[in-house]
Amino acid sequence: MQKTAHELGFTDWLEAVPDTTRRDFLAKVGKSALFVSLGMFGAGCEAVDRGLLDRGLTPIVLVEAQAAGLPKSDMLVHSESPFNGEFAPHLLNDDVTPTARHFVRNNGGIPERAVRQDLDGWQLVIEGEVHKELALSMDDLARFPQVTMEVVLECAGNGRSLFEPKVSGTPWQRGAVACSEWMGARLRDVLQAAGLKPTAVYTGNYGGDIPDDGSEPFSRGIPIEKAMDEHTLIALKMNGEVLPAAHGFPARLIVPGWIGSAMQKWLNRISVRDKVHDSEKMSGYSYRIPAYPIAPGDKPPVEDMRIATAWQVKSLITRPEPHLKFSAGIPIQIRGHAWAGENQIDKVVVSTDFGLQWQATQLIQPSNRYAWYHWETELTFANRGYYEIWARAYDDTGAAQPFTQPWNPKGYLGNVIHRVPVSIPV
Ligand SMILES: Nc1nc2c(c(=O)[nH]1)N[C@H]1C(S)=C(S)[C@@H](COP(=O)(O)O)O[C@H]1N2
Ligand SMILES: [Mo]
Numbered sequence: 001m002q003k004t005a006h007e008l009g010f011t012d013w014l015e016a017v018p019d020t021t022r023r024d025f026l027a028k029v030g031k032s033a034l035f036v037s038l039g040m041f042g043a044g045c046e047a048v049d050r051g052l053l054d055r056g057l058t059p060i061v062l063v064e065a066q067a068a069g070l071p072k073s074d075m076l077v078h079s080e081s082p083f084n085g086e087f088a089p090h091l092l093n094d095d096v097t098p099t100a101r102h103f104v105r106n107n108g109g110i111p112e113r114a115v116r117q118d119l120d121g122w123q124l125v126i127e128g129e130v131h132k133e134l135a136l137s138m139d140d141l142a143r144f145p146q147v148t149m150e151v152v153l154e155c156a157g158n159g160r161s162l163f164e165p166k167v168s169g170t171p172w173q174r175g176a177v178a179c180s181e182w183m184g185a186r187l188r189d190v191l192q193a194a195g196l197k198p199t200a201v202y203t204g205n206y207g208g209d210i211p212d213d214g215s216e217p218f219s220r221g222i223p224i225e226k227a228m229d230e231h232t233l234i235a236l237k238m239n240g241e242v243l244p245a246a247h248g249f250p251a252r253l254i255v256p257g258w259i260g261s262a263m264q265k266w267l268n269r270i271s272v273r274d275k276v277h278d279s280e281k282m283s284g285y286s287y288r289i290p291a292y293p294i295a296p297g298d299k300p301p302v303e304d305m306r307i308a309t310a311w312q313v314k315s316l317i318t319r320p321e322p323h324l325k326f327s328a329g330i331p332i333q334i335r336g337h338a339w340a341g342e343n344q345i346d347k348v349v350v351s352t353d354f355g356l357q358w359q360a361t362q363l364i365q366p367s368n369r370y371a372w373y374h375w376e377t378e379l380t381f382a383n384r385g386y387y388e389i390w391a392r393a394y395d396d397t398g399a400a401q402p403f404t405q406p407w408n409p410k411g412y413l414g415n416v417i418h419r420v421p422v423s424i425p426v
Contacts, residue, residue: 022211062349067115068245069086072100080169081212082106083246086158086175091416092320093335095374096150097178100241105155105176106245107218107281108211111266114245122250124234125189128204131195138236143333144185147233150338150371152179156259156308159405159414165297167411174316179337179372182254188228191272196224199274203227205253207266215381218318220261220287221277222253224308231242231256231346231370234267256370257310257342259413282307286299289408296407310341313401314415315348315393316376316402322420331380334361336418340395348375355403358392381424389420 027265065071065083075085086103094101113122113315126183129350157169158176172174202219210217226232233254236243239265244248260280281287288305299349315338349358361377379386393398405416 003041009333027190032084034221040050052271060107064110064115065246068110070104070246072104074101075104076173076175077223078172082108083110084170086172088321089316089318091337092178092316092337095179096239096371097180099180099247099281100242101240102153102178102180102238102247103155103176105170105260106128106209106246108209110245111208111210112274113208113267114249116243117245119250122268124251124267125269126190126194126272127269129197129200129274130191130272131197131254132193132340134190135192136169136190141185141190141234141236141251144189146183146190146236147183147186148183149231149233150179150181150367151231151254151256152177152256152311152370152372153260153263154178154311154314154339156412157410157414159416160411160412162405162416163407163411164405165407167409169411176260177316179339181239182233182235183240184238184251184254185231187234188252189231189417190234191227191270194272196228196272198414200272202222202276204271204273204277204279205264205267206269206271207248207252207264208268209266217283218264218416219277219279220264220281221273221279222255222262223234223276224257224272226255226258229256231368236363247256257307259311262309277305287412288410289412293406298407301410307359308412309341312415313340313343313345313393313395313399314338315391315418317389317391317418317420319376320389320420320422323422325423326381328381328383328424328426333377334379335374335375336391337374338363338391338393339372340393340399341397342366342397343372343397344369346394346396346398348373348377348393350377351392352379352387354388357389361391381422384424384426386421386423387421390417392417 070083071077071085077085082095083106087101123135146172155176158172161173201224235252235254238247251267252265253263287289287308289308290300291304291306294300319335338348348361349372351358361375364374364420366373392401401415
């Protein structure tokens with residue numbers, strides 16, 4: 001039985017690693033190594049550096065992802081530490097996304113507590129601009145009225161790989177989005193229990209994860225109005241089960257319609273502030289977009305950047321999957337989802353001739369305004385050839401998805417239309 005990093009003492013254990021390996025290893029695992037046990041998992045993770053494995057030493061961050069059930073099967077993995085992975089659109093066809101198909105986006109390591117599903121000593125602290133500071137246990141949270149809601153959760157960087165010129169950051173394709181069912185207490189009820197002071201304007205949300213690169217722990221916040229919205233939740237369950245390690249055990253925020261980074265995982269503290277939260281991830285170019293349209297490749301001065309909040313109108317084609325061959329004259333089932341942040345979907349139209357002509361699809365209403373809509377139709381191709389199925393969603397403000405991706409320095413809020421190529425060989 002191997003010892004944990006704590007038992008062994010992190011320094012002693014590093015001494016056991018030969019110098020050359022140690023340098024790479026330290027670069028790879030950084031600070032988060034201190035927080036994860038070495039011994040609890042068997043060796044055998046494919047991603048693990050062979051040299052270390054042969055010496056009976058296992059890079060912790062990678063093993064931690066494995067212990068958290070990652071990667072999920074059929075996942076497109078962008079990075080292992082921190083772990084980031086998504087699913088191809090045709091794997092996201094379900095009305096309610098099963099946990100097994102929900103993308104994972106981490107800025108740092110997964111807390112050991114989450115991997116162990118350990119509630120011992122866990123508390124959610126509510127502090128700052130409140131009359132009464134609270135330290136809530138899981139039992140306390142479970143005593144608040146519990147709300148169940150399907151909510152679209154989408155990373156601000158979803159679609160980043162479609163930006164031209166290329167931008168830095170995880171190269172998400174289209175699959176950093178999902179719509180699962182979340183259950184938990186209203187953040188409003190919890191904040192009311194603490195009693196907001198009139199000076200409260202913003203939250204600062206904190207979690208139990210630590211970045212691998214020594215940077216400030218991931219923390220973002222939301223305006224008090226959004227925090228007090230009846231749909232904003234402290235989720236304790238995902239698709240009917242206790243939150244999985246990768247998705248924020250034991251508690252996370254669900255901020256409907258807003259970018260995923262607002263939905264703090266492994267939540268353990270909410271500090272109510274008398275001004276806009278000013279953590280690293282709220283500042284500079286992080287999760288911020290230019291106040292006005294800019295030319296592709298331009299970098300506006302930092303004072304012209306604004307905090308990204310709600311998503312814009314968007315859709316996904318989940319049927320058919322790309323590059324399938326069909327026969328002329330036979331109807332093909334076309335299907336997908338659409339969502340629009342805090343707005344409603346008005347319609348989704350499709351084209352098979354590069355946008356010359358459009359036809360209506362049947363829109364299926366969601367279970368609530370923050371779940372995704374579904375749309376479907378049948379298409380019949382009369383002649384052989386190469387085609388692209390294009391889908392374009394409109395919201396109730398009249399906004400529709402663009403044909404060319406408007407550009408911003410970090411590749412946020414991409415909503416360019418989805419195109420699925422098909423061919424009719426004969
Ligand atoms: N504590 C913490 N919360 C976090 C993150 C994180 O790295 N740490 N990532 C955020 C981002 S950028 C996104 S898109 C969502 C992803 O949620 P998921 O992994 O459950 O899909 O979690 C958000 N909450
Ligand atoms: Mo994100």
